[in-house]
Amino acid sequence: MTEKNIQVRLARRPEGEPRISDFKIVETPLPDIGKGQLLVRNHYLSLDPYMRGRMSSAKSYAQSVDIGEVMVGGTVGQVAVSRHSGFHEGDLVVGYLGWQLYGVSDGTALMRVDDPGIPLTAYLGVLGMPGATAYVGLVDIGQPKSGETVVVSAASGAVGSVVGQIAKIKGCRAVGIAGGSEKCAYVTDELGFDACIDYKRGRLAEDLAAATPDGIDIYFENVGGRILDTVLARMNPFGRIPLCGLISQYNAVEPYGVKNISSLLINRVKLQGFIVSDHLAHWPEAFKEIGQWLKEGRIKYRESIAQGIESAPAAFIGLLAGKNFGKQLVKLI
Amino acid sequence: MTEKNIQVRLARRPEGEPRISDFKIVETPLPDIGKGQLLVRNHYLSLDPYMRGRMSSAKSYAQSVDIGEVMVGGTVGQVAVSRHSGFHEGDLVVGYLGWQLYGVSDGTALMRVDDPGIPLTAYLGVLGMPGATAYVGLVDIGQPKSGETVVVSAASGAVGSVVGQIAKIKGCRAVGIAGGSEKCAYVTDELGFDACIDYKRGRLAEDLAAATPDGIDIYFENVGGRILDTVLARMNPFGRIPLCGLISQYNAVEPYGVKNISSLLINRVKLQGFIVSDHLAHWPEAFKEIGQWLKEGRIKYRESIAQGIESAPAAFIGLLAGKNFGKQLVKLI
Numbered sequence: 001m002t003e004k005n006i007q008v009r010l011a012r013r014p015e016g017e018p019r020i021s022d023f024k025i026v027e028t029p030l031p032d033i034g035k036g037q038l039l040v041r042n043h044y045l046s047l048d049p050y051m052r053g054r055m056s057s058a059k060s061y062a063q064s065v066d067i068g069e070v071m072v073g074g075t076v077g078q079v080a081v082s083r084h085s086g087f088h089e090g091d092l093v094v095g096y097l098g099w100q101l102y103g104v105s106d107g108t109a110l111m112r113v114d115d116p117g118i119p120l121t122a123y124l125g126v127l128g129m130p131g132a133t134a135y136v137g138l139v140d141i142g143q144p145k146s147g148e149t150v151v152v153s154a155a156s157g158a159v160g161s162v163v164g165q166i167a168k169i170k171g172c173r174a175v176g177i178a179g180g181s182e183k184c185a186y187v188t189d190e191l192g193f194d195a196c197i198d199y200k201r202g203r204l205a206e207d208l209a210a211a212t213p214d215g216i217d218i219y220f221e222n223v224g225g226r227i228l229d230t231v232l233a234r235m236n237p238f239g240r241i242p243l244c245g246l247i248s249q250y251n252a253v254e255p256y257g258v259k260n261i262s263s264l265l266i267n268r269v270k271l272q273g274f275i276v277s278d279h280l281a282h283w284p285e286a287f288k289e290i291g292q293w294l295k296e297g298r299i300k301y302r303e304s305i306a307q308g309i310e311s312a313p314a315a316f317i318g319l320l321a322g323k324n325f326g327k328q329l330v331k332l333i
Numbered sequence: 334m335t336e337k338n339i340q341v342r343l344a345r346r347p348e349g350e351p352r353i354s355d356f357k358i359v360e361t362p363l364p365d366i367g368k369g370q371l372l373v374r375n376h377y378l379s380l381d382p383y384m385r386g387r388m389s390s391a392k393s394y395a396q397s398v399d400i401g402e403v404m405v406g407g408t409v410g411q412v413a414v415s416r417h418s419g420f421h422e423g424d425l426v427v428g429y430l431g432w433q434l435y436g437v438s439d440g441t442a443l444m445r446v447d448d449p450g451i452p453l454t455a456y457l458g459v460l461g462m463p464g465a466t467a468y469v470g471l472v473d474i475g476q477p478k479s480g481e482t483v484v485v486s487a488a489s490g491a492v493g494s495v496v497g498q499i500a501k502i503k504g505c506r507a508v509g510i511a512g513g514s515e516k517c518a519y520v521t522d523e524l525g526f527d528a529c530i531d532y533k534r535g536r537l538a539e540d541l542a543a544a545t546p547d548g549i550d551i552y553f554e555n556v557g558g559r560i561l562d563t564v565l566a567r568m569n570p571f572g573r574i575p576l577c578g579l580i581s582q583y584n585a586v587e588p589y590g591v592k593n594i595s596s597l598l599i600n601r602v603k604l605q606g607f608i609v610s611d612h613l614a615h616w617p618e619a620f621k622e623i624g625q626w627l628k629e630g631r632i633k634y635r636e637s638i639a640q641g642i643e644s645a646p647a648a649f650i651g652l653l654a655g656k657n658f659g660k661q662l663v664k665l666i
Contacts, residue, residue: 245598246598255595259587261588264576267394267606
């Protein structure tokens with residue numbers, strides 16, 4: 001192989017919204033691999049909101065990326081060279097090899113996939129971390145019961161779209177919140193949610209009241225800020241709020257102050273922050289169920305695919321601003 | 334009997350801090366009692382923060398008191414006349430007979446008490462609703478483990494004082510937050526908490542950091558507002574926040590905006606609003622354990638006793654402002 005590796009490294013910690021100049025694109029020689037290692041040619045990189053936290057030095061649940069290091073991220077690809085007994089050249093693999101064309105692995109957290117009926121990119125979406133997140137948050141933490149109302153923010157995104165579709169499968173009323181009429185049309189017409197509120201219309205409280213005539217039993221939270229505050233006011237007694245993300249706050253210099261905390265008391269709501277990697281034991285069950293629903297056509301998904309490793313920084317900045325439509329990927333081949 | 338009943342009725346819904354003129358003191362004839370009913374001469378009235386919610390017409394977990402109605406409240410007293418087969422004249426009873434000298438009951442939610450080793454007022458405190466609240470919130474929801482750090486606000490109050498003492502019994506580090514050096518001295522020196530922070534010193538964040546060197550695993554929340562925000566920043570991974578009350582907000586016209594919501598996500602914290610009356614099934618277990626600890630001298634308590642039914646409105650207004658010291662009662666005999 002005469003090819004080079006191309007990596008996206010963290011150049012600088014962003015303040016507020018990340019900029020292109022916070023990243024640095026670097027060409028390096030292909031790495032040597034030792035005994036027990038393998039080299040993977042990445043085909044797709046997953047872009048996810050949690051990566052914003054890794055760019056920051058603030059205390060978080062995962063270690064920050066150091067300045068000059070390759071950005072972390074989930075990938076699917078193909079084994080190019082193997083000196084590992086468990087993997088062979090040509091194997092398709094899912095792992096966390098980061099924002100780069102080639103990654104070296106010792107097999108840790110690398111999974112071989114070989115179901116010809118499943119598109120490779122699904123392992124970064126519905127059958128990957130975002131799908132597991134939707135399942136763990138809604139099913140394990142939210143505990144939906146038939147007839148309840150489930151609201152999910154960022155409803156057209158990789159996680160939110162699965163949350164609402166599982167809610168429907170569980171017999172719930174599913175209401176999405178998304179930015180823009182096109183996303184909302186997709187959420188109701190394609191994904192089958194009962195309603196979707198375009199928060200950009202600026203009538204969130206009124207539209208939410210109309211879409212949730214019986215109040216809200218479960219709010220799957222991806223965004224935080226003003227939307228959280230507005231939803232809190234409509235929670236039903238004994239409601240549950242799986243807190244998955246706060247994307248509206250990730251770039252905020254001054255966090256939004258949530259006023260309707262009293263609803264949590266009055267309605268005896270359980271608000272539970274969670275990180276899907278704490279629930280690895282539930283992933284196989286999640287993937288078994290989601291995989292079945294996928295084959296039955298009961299779970300659909302959509303992808304935004306940016307072309308080429310060099311496009312990753314701009315695509316990521318767009319993701320944080322809600323410019324993606326469905327699961328954001330970067331095609332690396 | 335030629336005696337009259339004296340009642341405190343709701344005269345007007347308060348905006349912000351209640352005023353004396355929001356209450357009306359009314360003298361009425363003693364009520365007649367029908368078959369199956371009994372008349373109780375109340376000896377003590379319990380004053381509790383939740384009563385502020387009942388004065389408001391806003392949606393809450395319990396019905397508002399109507400204008401002109403007797404204020405609701407827990408009482409202990411003695412049966413004066415009985416036409417009920419389960420109660421006899423002279424029986425000591427605990428119930429919810431409201432802000433008045435005499436109350437009529439059909440026996441519902443009325444409990445006879447007859448342990449000569451237990452002072453009657455304890456049934457409105459450690460062995461009453463506040464004690465059950467502390468137990469359910471800390472033990473059932475908080476699930477304290479030996480070696481963890483438990484922080485409780487309103488630490489010298491009827492609920493908070495029991496929370497910290499149970500935390501110590503469970504092998505935890507107990508840290509209180511209270512208003513004023515006298516209350517804090519009581520919390521550490523009398524109740525045996527490991528530390529107490531006087532939030533009125535204006536150094537809450539620094540003092541809390543010093544008192545919780547290993548972070549906070551459980552925050553039993555009684556007050557809300559700025560104190561909640563400050564505590565959130567020190568929560569440990571997998572922390573629990575039993576949300577029992579928000580006394581700092583009850584009189585607030587504009588609610589405080591809580592900024593550190595991201596800590597709930599980053600640290601995977603469970604915040605659970607609760608109302609002790611949803612957990613009646615656990616009260617007997619709570620009282621059995623607390624009663625035992627009380628007899629062993631491991632649970633102590635303190636009371637603020639206002640004299641006479643006419644003093645109830647001022648005592649209640651004082652309670653909301655933190656002027657009480659320990660369980661606030663009104664002596665009616």
